[in-house]
Amino acid sequence: MEEVGKMVELISLILFFFGLYMIVSLSLNLEFGYGGIPNFGKALSVLTGAIIVGGILNRLLIWYFGVSGDFISASSIACYKLTEIIIQNPLVGLGIFLITVAMAMIAGAIVGALSILPSAKLREDYLGVTLLAISEVVFFITYYDVRIIGGYYGISAPDILAFIPGEYKIYAYTVLAIVTGLIIYLFLERLLNSPYGRVLRGHRENEDLIKAFGRDIMKLRIKTVALGSALASIAGVIYVFYSSNVTGNAFTRVEWTFYPFLILLLGGKGNNKGVVLGALLFVLIRILIEFYKFDIKELLHLPFEAVWIQYIFFGILALLVLCYRPEGLLKEKPIYTPPIKSKLQN
Amino acid sequence: MIKVEKLNAGYGKLQILFDVDVEVSSGKITTIVGPNGSGKSTFLKSLFGLTDIYSGNITYDNKDITYIPPHEKTKMGISYLPQTNNVFTNLSVIENLKIAGYILKKNELEERMNFALKVFPELKDILNKKAGALSGGQRQMLAMATALVRKTKLLILDEPTAQLSPKLAEVIFDKIVELRDDYNITPLLVEQNAKRALEISDVGYMFVSGKVAYGGSAKSLLEHEKFQSYFLGIVDDESQIGDNYDGSY
Amino acid sequence: MMGVIEGTIVWSNIIVLLALGLTMTYITTAVPNFAQASFAVVGSYIALTLLRFIGLDPYLSIPLTFIIGGLIGISTYYIALKPLIKRKASIEMLMIATLAWDLILFGIIGAYSEILGSLTKRTETLFVFTNLDFEVYGLPGRLIVSTMLVLLTIIGLYLLLYKTKFGIALRASMENPSLAEAMGINVENTRLFSWFISGSLACMAGSILPYLQEIVPQTGYFLIVSIFAASIVGGLYHIAGALIGGYIIGVSESLFTYLLSMFFGPGVLVYGKVISLIIMIIAILIIPRGVTGSILWRRLEKWLNL
Numbered sequence: 040m041e042e043v044g045k046m047v048e049l050i051s052l053i054l055f056f057f058g059l060y061m062i063v064s065l066s067l068n069l070e071f072g073y074g075g076i077p078n079f080g081k082a083l084s085v086l087t088g089a090i091i092v093g094g095i096l097n098r099l100l101i102w103y104f105g106v107s108g109d110f111i112s113a114s115s116i117a118c119y120k121l122t123e124i125i126i127q128n129p130l131v132g133l134g135i136f137l138i139t140v141a142m143a144m145i146a147g148a149i150v151g152a153l154s155i156l157p158s159a160k161l162r163e164d165y166l167g168v169t170l171l172a173i174s175e176v177v178f179f180i181t182y183y184d185v186r187i188i189g190g191y192y193g194i195s196a197p198d199i200l201a202f203i204p205g206e207y208k209i210y211a212y213t214v215l216a217i218v219t220g221l222i223i224y225l226f227l228e229r230l231l232n233s234p235y236g237r238v239l240r241g242h243r244e245n246e247d248l249i250k251a252f253g254r255d256i257m258k259l260r261i262k263t264v265a266l267g268s269a270l271a272s273i274a275g276v277i278y279v280f281y282s283s284n285v286t287g288n289a290f291t292r293v294e295w296t297f298y299p300f301l302i303l304l305l306g307g308k309g310n311n312k313g314v315v316l317g318a319l320l321f322v323l324i325r326i327l328i329e330f331y332k333f334d335i336k337e338l339l340h341l342p343f344e345a346v347w348i349q350y351i352f353f354g355i356l357a358l359l360v361l362c363y364r365p366e367g368l369l370k371e372k373p374i375y376t377p378p379i380k381s382k383l384q385n
Numbered sequence: 386m387i388k389v390e391k392l393n394a395g396y397g398k399l400q401i402l403f404d405v406d407v408e409v410s411s412g413k414i415t416t417i418v419g420p421n422g423s424g425k426s427t428f429l430k431s432l433f434g435l436t437d438i439y440s441g442n443i444t445y446d447n448k449d450i451t452y453i454p455p456h457e458k459t460k461m462g463i464s465y466l467p468q469t470n471n472v473f474t475n476l477s478v479i480e481n482l483k484i485a486g487y488i489l490k491k492n493e494l495e496e497r498m499n500f501a502l503k504v505f506p507e508l509k510d511i512l513n514k515k516a517g518a519l520s521g522g523q524r525q526m527l528a529m530a531t532a533l534v535r536k537t538k539l540l541i542l543d544e545p546t547a548q549l550s551p552k553l554a555e556v557i558f559d560k561i562v563e564l565r566d567d568y569n570i571t572p573l574l575v576e577q578n579a580k581r582a583l584e585i586s587d588v589g590y591m592f593v594s595g596k597v598a599y600g601g602s603a604k605s606l607l608e609h610e611k612f613q614s615y616f617l618g619i620v621d622d623e624s625q626i627g628d629n630y631d632g633s634y
Numbered sequence: 635m636m637g638v639i640e641g642t643i644v645w646s647n648i649i650v651l652l653a654l655g656l657t658m659t660y661i662t663t664a665v666p667n668f669a670q671a672s673f674a675v676v677g678s679y680i681a682l683t684l685l686r687f688i689g690l691d692p693y694l695s696i697p698l699t700f701i702i703g704g705l706i707g708i709s710t711y712y713i714a715l716k717p718l719i720k721r722k723a724s725i726e727m728l729m730i731a732t733l734a735w736d737l738i739l740f741g742i743i744g745a746y747s748e749i750l751g752s753l754t755k756r757t758e759t760l761f762v763f764t765n766l767d768f769e770v771y772g773l774p775g776r777l778i779v780s781t782m783l784v785l786l787t788i789i790g791l792y793l794l795l796y797k798t799k800f801g802i803a804l805r806a807s808m809e810n811p812s813l814a815e816a817m818g819i820n821v822e823n824t825r826l827f828s829w830f831i832s833g834s835l836a837c838m839a840g841s842i843l844p845y846l847q848e849i850v851p852q853t854g855y856f857l858i859v860s861i862f863a864a865s866i867v868g869g870l871y872h873i874a875g876a877l878i879g880g881y882i883i884g885v886s887e888s889l890f891t892y893l894l895s896m897f898f899g900p901g902v903l904v905y906g907k908v909i910s911l912i913i914m915i916i917a918i919l920i921i922p923r924g925v926t927g928s929i930l931w932r933r934l935e936k937w938l939n940l
Contacts, residue, residue, distance in 0.1 A: 455815070456816060456818055460818070470810055473810060474809065476806060487803060487819050488818040535817075
């Protein structure tokens with residue numbers, strides 16, 4: 040019986056992270072897969088979501104409940120007080136969630152637009168380097184300056200699903216993550232079939248062509264990264280609520296920039312279905328390693344933690360995919376506009 | 386020296402040259418003229434192996450060199466000087482000459498460099514100047530000097546006088562004649578400055594739309610009515626020029 | 635105050651050594667190498683290993699770190715990049731490849747630090763050499779050694795690039811690879827050389843770094859922004875750019891942090907990275923090709939006939 044319970048928990052964990060990575064990778068696919076913008080600062084947008092919860096929502100709660108004391112302990116008290124209310128009134132929890140998501144999306148869009156602003160006109164390599172540098176610096180500051188979101192100490196986050204009994208909570212968060220992922224998938228599929236989506240792909244293939252059509256490359260890039268960041272910040276919010284605290288080292292470049300790129304490579308960039316598939320595959324491997332890490336360590340007699348093996352493994356996997364299957368599992372499909380479609384049918 | 390038969394070439398799917406026949410004889414200056422986009426430069430690049438060749442033959446001293454890579458051709462005594470980027474601008478004049486003889490042994494390199502500087506004494510005073518800081522004429526001379534370091538027999542020049550003043554162009558033309566007369570080098574050039582180039586040449590070809598429109602002695606091409614009318618702009622329908630070339634002269 | 639100046643110079647020297655490699659590989663291979671900082675951490679761990687097992691002074695391990703570093707540089711090119719370049723992969727794909735390579739190195743460093751710890755029965759996931767440093771007339775060894783290394787590197791590179799045939803060929807290949815190929819130069823050799831130097835300079839810098847600050851497997855993440863800022867501010871298309879950019883970034887980072895900590899206490903140390911980022915952003919907005927790509931620099935070069 041315990042085995043079955045463990046299994047269900049494992050599946051739920053996989054599905055939860057599948058939802059999260061689906062959100063982030065789909066947003067990266069919009070920017071990189073379709074728009075050709077190498078956003079090596081992807082982690083920044085996920086971190087933005089976390090900052091909105093840890094840095095803004097918590098401060099609002101502290102102010103609302105009039106809690107005194109230092110930020111970290113005051114946060115715990117304020118979060119506890121809110122949790123008490125949510126147990127009585129589930130709607131408050133859902134309301135707080137929606138408000139936080141809205142705030143995170145606005146902040147994500149602003150942060151995304153600002154981060155690409157200096158390099159929006161430059162070539163891909165400068166673009167990628169600048170985005171990475173900005174993301175890294177913000178990460179360091181939030182990690183080492185404990186006054187912002189608790190940094191390396193970590194900070195509590197309110198339990199927005201406090202009305203659900205403990206053992207079922209993980210399932211509820213899983214549903215929340217997957218549903219959000221699906222909504223974003225459907226939204227992006229529609230968006231990318233619009234004229235905007237076609238201009239975006241055109242921009243990736245040939246910048247000059249788009250210029251010739253009178254489109255402003257800079258505006259297109261800013262718009263795209265703003266949207267991508269807004270979407271990815273939702274993942275940050277859900278992740279923080281799920282773990283019921285904010286820890287600075289959860290938002291590293293490896294976790295939220297490199298892995299989403301790996302997912303794009305695995306699934307096939309420029310193809311949302313492929314990216315969803317890639318996310319599932321990646322999370323499956325990742326969580327299994329994570330789940331069985333002690334067994335792996337034991338089995339292989341590793342004199343070190345299995346997490347290092349995981350890094351080496353995913354690094355090698357990325358190189359292999361780049362080399363032998365750069366188009367991924369599912370190739371990008373050509374665009375069929377309605378006139379072309381009708382022509383093909385005849 | 387070099388014989389091109391029924392050459393079809395271009396870049397990828399874009400064919401630019403159609404059934405081109407050209408012959409370059411040793412000890413003679415051969416000049417190719419023609420309007421912009423007629424395939425002159427592409428022809429030179431094809432000789433050196435920088436384009437995609439679909440069919441046809443290129444023979445050099447009776448050897449088939451159609452598909453031989455550029456650096457092998459360098460070793461066989463063929464030098465190609467593109468119109469731009471033909472010297473290393475960050476390197477000094479002397480470094481450019483040294484690099485040109487990269488594959489030579491030390492004493493041989495010394496000897497060839499002295500020879501190149503004998504042909505182009507103008508370079509002697511500016512040996513330590515960066516090539517990027519040279520005037521257009523000096524740069525062209527340096528480019529030709531690097532070819533001499535490499536023991537060139539066939540010197541392929543793509544518009545050597547482009548962007549030079551008429552006076553400087555004259556100096557370059559004189560050098561080309563000197564190379565033929567005194568140093569046994571066979572120049573093959575493409576020129577916009579068509580009239581002047583043909584005046585110093587032995588053999589002339591006229592390209593139109595990727596085909597050879599005329600081939601013969603330089604003098605005959607100069608006097609040919611099609612050439613005259615074309616370069617005077619009287620005839621602007623190109624098909625009229627290209628219709629009566631029979632592939633021989 | 636003396637300590638601040640000394641720390642500033644050492645830090646700048648280290649950044650210069652790291653940025654030099656980054657710029658060189660960018661010129662020859664056209665890839666911004668995100669694994670550059672991890673090269674340095676590998677160097678730190680090589681020095682630590684030699685210290686623990688044969689008691690070798692970390693300064694004396696520099697020749698060996700130089701060679702191993704060079705091999706790591708070359709393997710980066712051979713394993714992670716060359717197969718992709720052959721397949722004509724885009725620059726974004728090459729950048730992802732260096733990120734992947736960085737992650738592999740990070741994983742190896744982390745695993746190794748724990749293996750080393752289990753052998754030496756100490757915590758090797760965090761270490762410093764500061765207590766081992768020597769002093770000459772009150773000047774700390776790290777100041778003398780790091781400055782010497784930068785000087786030797788500059789003189790060595792200058793002699794090599796300007797006074798040898800191979801060096802001239804290198805500069806020729808960096809400027810115009812296809813023309814260099816037509817001259818019979820093997821351009822591939824120049825790439826291998828730049829990757830070797832890149833790895834070896836970085837590893838050397840890494841064996842000095844523990845004299846200045848604590849090393850953890852994650853140290854690379856702290857370095858990468860400063861290195862890129864230095865190369866970009868100085869100009870990614872000119873080797874001298876790394877030198878100029880390295881000192882601009884190193885000095886402003888250290889002094890700015892010092893000033894901040896005078897007013898706000900030591901909690902603001904991390905904000906030193908912000909100044910690097912700001913200088914880098916200003917640079918790409920005003921002079922995208924860096925100091926050595928600016929018109930002013932070109933005039934200076936012409937004037938000096940460099």
